[in-house]
Amino acid sequence: MExxxxxxxxxxxxxxxxxxxxxxLLALLPGIACATWYFGxxxxxxxxxxxxxxxxxxxxxxxxxxxxxxATLRDxxxxxxxVLLALALPPLAPWWIPVIGxxxxxxxxxxxxxxxxxxxxxxxxxxxxxxxxSFPLELTLWPPAGDWPSLPDTLAVVFAGIxxxxxxxxxxxxxxxxxxxxxxxxxxxxxxxxxxxGLFGLVGGHxxxxxxxxxxxxGLALLKxxxxxxxxxxxxxxxxLLASLVFYLLNPEQYTPPQFQLFSGATxxxxxxxxxxxxxxxxxxxxxxxxxxGIGLLIFVIRTxxxxxxGVAFAVLLMNMAAPVIDxxxxxxxxxxxxRQ
Amino acid sequence: MTTPTGDSKPAGVSGFSRLHRFHGGLVLExxxxxxxxxxxxxxxxxxxxxxPLQQHVGEIATPLVQPGDTVLKGQMIAAPQGSVSCPVxxxxxxxxxxxxxRPFPHPSGMTLQSIVIATDGRDTWQPADTSLADxxxxxxAELLEHLRNAGIVGLGGAGFPTAVKLANAASHAIDLLLxxxxxxxxxxxxxxxxxxxxxxxxLEGTRILQHILRPQQVVIAIEDGMPQAEAAMREAVDASQVxxxxxxxxxxxxxSGGERQLIxxxxxxxxPSKGFPADVxxxxxxxxxxAAVQQAVLEGRPLVSRIVxxxxxxxxxxxxxxxxxxxxxxxxxxxxxxxxxxxxRLLMGGPMMGFALQNDAVPxxxxxxxxxxxxxDEMPPPPPALPCIRCSRCTEVCPADLLPQQLFWYAxxxxxxxxxxxxxxxxxxxxxxxxxxxxxxxxxxxxxHAKTEIWAQEKQKKAAxxxxxxxxxxxERLERIKRERxxxxxxxxxxxxxxxxQRDTDKQxxxxxALERVKQKKAQTDVAPRNVDNLTPEQQQxxxxxxxxxxxxxxxxxx
Numbered sequence: 001m002e003x004x005x006x007x008x009x010x011x012x013x014x015x016x017x018x019x020x021x022x023x024x025l026l027a028l029l030p031g032i033a034c035a036t037w038y039f040g041x042x043x044x045x046x047x048x049x050x051x052x053x054x055x056x057x058x059x060x061x062x063x064x065x066x067x068x069x070x071a072t073l074r075d076x077x078x079x080x081x082x083v084l085l086a087l088a089l090p091p092l093a094p095w096w097i098p099v100i101g102x103x104x105x106x107x108x109x110x111x112x113x114x115x116x117x118x119x120x121x122x123x124x125x126x127x128x129x130x131x132x133x134s135f136p137l138e139l140t141l142w143p144p145a146g147d148w149p150s151l152p153d154t155l156a157v158v159f160a161g162i163x164x165x166x167x168x169x170x171x172x173x174x175x176x177x178x179x180x181x182x183x184x185x186x187x188x189x190x191x192x193x194x195x196x197x198g199l200f201g202l203v204g205g206h207x208x209x210x211x212x213x214x215x216x217x218x219g220l221a222l223l224k225x226x227x228x229x230x231x232x233x234x235x236x237x238x239x240x241l242l243a244s245l246v247f248y249l250l251n252p253e254q255y256t257p258p259q260f261q262l263f264s265g266a267t268x269x270x271x272x273x274x275x276x277x278x279x280x281x282x283x284x285x286x287x288x289x290x291x292x293x294g295i296g297l298l299i300f301v302i303r304t305x306x307x308x309x310x311g312v313a314f315a316v317l318l319m320n321m322a323a324p325v326i327d328x329x330x331x332x333x334x335x336x337x338x339x340r341q
Numbered sequence: 342m343t344t345p346t347g348d349s350k351p352a353g354v355s356g357f358s359r360l361h362r363f364h365g366g367l368v369l370e371x372x373x374x375x376x377x378x379x380x381x382x383x384x385x386x387x388x389x390x391x392x393p394l395q396q397h398v399g400e401i402a403t404p405l406v407q408p409g410d411t412v413l414k415g416q417m418i419a420a421p422q423g424s425v426s427c428p429v430x431x432x433x434x435x436x437x438x439x440x441x442x443r444p445f446p447h448p449s450g451m452t453l454q455s456i457v458i459a460t461d462g463r464d465t466w467q468p469a470d471t472s473l474a475d476x477x478x479x480x481x482a483e484l485l486e487h488l489r490n491a492g493i494v495g496l497g498g499a500g501f502p503t504a505v506k507l508a509n510a511a512s513h514a515i516d517l518l519l520x521x522x523x524x525x526x527x528x529x530x531x532x533x534x535x536x537x538x539x540x541x542x543x544l545e546g547t548r549i550l551q552h553i554l555r556p557q558q559v560v561i562a563i564e565d566g567m568p569q570a571e572a573a574m575r576e577a578v579d580a581s582q583v584x585x586x587x588x589x590x591x592x593x594x595x596x597s598g599g600e601r602q603l604i605x606x607x608x609x610x611x612x613p614s615k616g617f618p619a620d621v622x623x624x625x626x627x628x629x630x631x632a633a634v635q636q637a638v639l640e641g642r643p644l645v646s647r648i649v650x651x652x653x654x655x656x657x658x659x660x661x662x663x664x665x666x667x668x669x670x671x672x673x674x675x676x677x678x679x680x681x682x683x684x685x686r687l688l689m690g691g692p693m694m695g696f697a698l699q700n701d702a703v704p705x706x707x708x709x710x711x712x713x714x715x716x717x718d719e720m721p722p723p724p725p726a727l728p729c730i731r732c733s734r735c736t737e738v739c740p741a742d743l744l745p746q747q748l749f750w751y752a753x754x755x756x757x758x759x760x761x762x763x764x765x766x767x768x769x770x771x772x773x774x775x776x777x778x779x780x781x782x783x784x785x786x787x788x789x790h791a792k793t794e795i796w797a798q799e800k801q802k803k804a805a806x807x808x809x810x811x812x813x814x815x816x817e818r819l820e821r822i823k824r825e826r827x828x829x830x831x832x833x834x835x836x837x838x839x840x841x842x843q844r845d846t847d848k849q850x851x852x853x854x855a856l857e858r859v860k861q862k863k864a865q866t867d868v869a870p871r872n873v874d875n876l877t878p879e880q881q882q883x884x885x886x887x888x889x890x891x892x893x894x895x896x897x898x899x900x
Contacts, residue, residue: 005448009785010697010715012720013776014776014777015777015778017779229733278730278732283746334741334743336767337764337767
């Protein structure tokens with residue numbers, strides 16, 4: 001009797017890339033809901049625009065590269081890129097902002113390097129940084145937390161640039177807590193003075209602290225489901241906490257408290273969803289600790305002394321660059337090998 | 342359900358109350374219930390036995406019989422050749438009909454020189470050699486010779502000649518003899534059944550090994566989830582009233598049946614990467630090997646049969662059979678009710694490290710622990726592979742602490758040097774990485790390919806080195822002749838002119854020094870192939886195939 005030949009192991013492999021991506025998307029939902037609650041329809045419009053563009057760009061590139069389109073799109077990685085980018089963008093940004101960001105992320109940062117698995121940089125963050133450098137003004141268009149325009153007004157602002165009657169851009173938007181605090185401190189104000197501006201919530205930025213909390217919850221679910229491992233979130237948050245604590249203790253009037261750093265801006269999104277992108281992150285256990293710690297530290301440095309509204313994107317990209325070197329020097333000790341080789 | 346490992350539970354008493362753990366591994370469903378419902382039965386005598394001359398690691402055995410000879414069961418029909426080798430015995434009585442290449446259980450579907458016996462059905466044993474039955478009076482060397490003649494190899498998997506293993510261990514201080522009753526893979530239950538039914542034999546064999554090695558301690562390791570086997574072993578140990586043999590239960594985490602992993606679990610010691618268990622004072626023997634030792638010494642019977650698990654959803658009545666070496670797989674499957682209609686793969690070994698066979702016309706050999714017939718639904722064909730996303734689940738489960746995703750990267754891109762830097766040769770091919778890969782990448786296949794490739798390159802390099810050395814020797818000889826001629830000429834001149842030719846000897850020294858330097862440099866850059874000592878027969882086979890292929894067109898006149 002004849003049989004078909006296979007290579008070992010014969011037990012089928014478990015887990016699926018699409019399932020992993022699906023879980024990442026599901027884990028983002030609570031944070032997305034909360035962001036919509038505080039910043040309105042613009043959040044959803046951004047997600048829609050960015051993910052549609054990402055999928056279209058991915059399909060087009062796959063076609064040009066002569067790869068399978070439907071089978072590859074099904075891995076949902078382009079969707080994840082689009083959603084992550086959208087979550088970093090201001091809800092009142094013009095429609096072409098998410099489109100350009102997504103296009104760059106997918107076409108240049110991902111597909112030109114060979115597609116899923118081959119991109120050295122996080123595509124969403126690469127797209128974001130291109131936007132941040134090219135269109136800094138558009139990236140400040142955040143409405144005040146909890147005070148957002150209606151759906152028709154939002155659509156008009158986003159797609160036509162028409163402001164609601166009797167309103168101005170200044171009236172419609174407001175600096176984010178991170179940005180406001182940075183600008184305020186730059187103008188020799190103290191933190192106690194800044195506390196009266198409505199930027200602060202209970203522990204972090206007003207509104208943002210809740211969004212961060214829900215991303216934290218989603219991230220913990222991913223940890224529980226073993227979609228991500230603990231190394232990067234723990235070291236990222238740990239180093240951010242430590243760095244901000246040291247400076248806060250040195251001068252509490254000049255440096256924001258650690259809880260503000262942890263619960264403002266994109267901290268939790270970065271710790272659990274962005275920095276944990278396995279393709280562009282370090283891959284050894286010790287390397288991931290270093291990688292996360294480096295991002296946390298850079299986030300603090302850029303937020304504190306840099307000139308940008310948040311430090312996540314640059315921090316992630318800088319550590320992406322360092323990942324191959326980190327991996328090289330952090331190989332685990334192999335079974336049966338001496339402690340030092 | 343695959344879950345990464347939890348902490349080891351303490352089990353047993355005294356020295357082994359605290360177990361250790363190795364990195365990674367998987368909790369796999371054992372499927373042991375399928376094949377353990379019935380006792381072990383004899384598979385019967387097939388009309389024809391095909392006994393391959395190499396069922397072990399090492400040199401192939403040389404036939405002692407010729408076609409037409411009648412043989413008795415247990416008669417040595419092929420003698421070992423060289424120090425690492427093993428004899429082969431007739432597993433039933435009958436007439437030798439041929440000595441020729443026959444299909445052999447190997448993934449390549451290769452053939453191997455085999456002795457074919459037409460059985461007479463009487464199964465007549467040759468007189469038993471029980472001269473060492475009172476083994477306590479025997480010298481270890483005598484016992485080793487006896488075990489070698491009995492054709493005993495490690496029955497756990499690799500088939501390394503037991504006598505050689507024990508002799509190697511003799512040069513080390515052995516403090517622990519480890520009897521491995523941890524089933525290596527899911528589905529396989531032959532050790533489980535052996536312990537249930539022949540615990541006393543295992544114990545006797547253990548005591549013989551103990552007499553040879555004189556370890557301070559003996560442990561019989563049994564896996565969690567074999568309560569009957571454990572009870573039987575404990576009962577046998579209690580009944581014998583020896584106090585330095587201990588039965589220890591270890592957690593069921595694949596691959597804790599692997600020698601290195603089991604040693605780590607029990608002692609926390611790690612066998613050095615290129616070393617052997619004896620280097621850390623341990624000798625490990627499978628329970629089946631211990632039983633074979635008992636049979637050889639106390640009953641005077643060589644190794645002519647073994648317990649084989651015939652299981653999987655592709656076979657109608659899975660069970661364990663006592664099969665004569667040389668029995669065709671098809672005979673065993675028939676004894677288990679035949680195949681089901683949806684059988685798709687036939688494996689020798691378990692579902693993680695076993696290999697697929699193209700047909701069932703191959704004989705049981707000494708290392709055949711399991712014949713696994715798998716249905717389509719049980720193990721569906723692998724889906725197409727997706728790109729690696731470096732999720733590092735493979736790193737989490739690798740029992741060798743490797744970075745499988747990096748190995749894959751280098752192996753698939755042909756960067757073999759980098760793959761070796763990442764310790765490719767420490768890979769035990771357990772398959773844990775491929776099992777958890779969300780991209781369905783056949784990782785182990787890539788590693789095997791890279792290893793074979795590297796072995797081929799090493800051999801090629803060796804051949805090139807020999808050619809180069811020959812070339813250098815020739816150059817040196819030509820130089821010397823030239824030099825000698827020059828010297829003679831110089832001496833003549835000197836004799837004539839009375840002048841000194843001191844310069845020439847300086848030059849000679851300079852050449853010699855330069856050659857020395859070149860030699861040294863070459864020696865430094867030579868990389869010896871690693872991890873080639875303890876190869877499985879199929880790996881050995883691959884190396885030889887590669888070598889043979891290369892040898893075919895001899896490069897003419899390149900030296």
